[in-house]
Amino acid sequence: MDSDVSTDDLRHLARCIALAAEALADGDEPFGSVLVGVEGTELFADRNRVKGGDATQHPELAIARWSAAHLTPEERATATVYTSGEHCPMCAAAHGWVGLGRIVYAASSAQLAGWLADWGVPPAPVAALPITDVAPGVRVTGPVPELAAQVRALHAARFGKA
Structure with missing residues (x-):
């Protein structure tokens, strides 16, 4: 895992947290994601949309689908x-x-699983595996300690643990 986080990375992560807050305000699970091109431009953004009953409506999956349809390899x-x-x-x-x-x-995912356990919330139905256990060739940076507390607060609010 890479631990280099730039000012641009922090700016894009702040946008993700804002999208997660938007999801929570809409009664959904607080997750948000953005896709950024090599030149630093935001190409696509989304938030969780699972409240309708389709638990696969994650923003990261939407990004994968969008990129497959709109970007070259x-x-x-x-x-x-x-x-x-x-x-x-x-x-x-x-x-x-x-x-x-x-x-x-x-x-x-390990942090989230720990928070849920601390709050007495049942675990997710899918194992909290690190990204590289599933996609070993992907370069990964995270978690970002200075932002994890904001993410924790959103999840705490979701479960009334704030």
């Missing part, structure tokens, strides 16, 4: 996915299958 390989929370195995697999580049996340 070279553009995908040089793009960066920023996300408030580490990809679940489904999203990590999609990322690997479409050939996206680097992933930068604010809080890890």
Whole structure:
């Protein structure tokens, strides 16, 4: 895992956290993600949309689908996915299958699993595996300690633990 986080990385992660807050305000799970091209331009952004009953409506999966439809393999390989929370195995697999580049996340799956356990919330139905256990060739940066507390606060609010 890479630990280099730039000012640009922090700016894009702040956008992800804002999208996660938007999701929470809409009654959804607080996750947000953005896809950024090699030149630093935001290409696509989304937030969790699972409240309707389709638990696969994760923003990271939407990014993978969008990039497969709109970017060349070279553009995908040089793009960066920023996300408030580490990809679940489904999203990590999609990322690997479409050939996206680097992933930068604010809080890890292990952190989220720990918070849920501390709050007495049942674990997710899918194992909290590190991205590189699912997509070993992906360059990963995270968690980002200075932002993880913000992500924790969003999840705490979701479960009334704030």
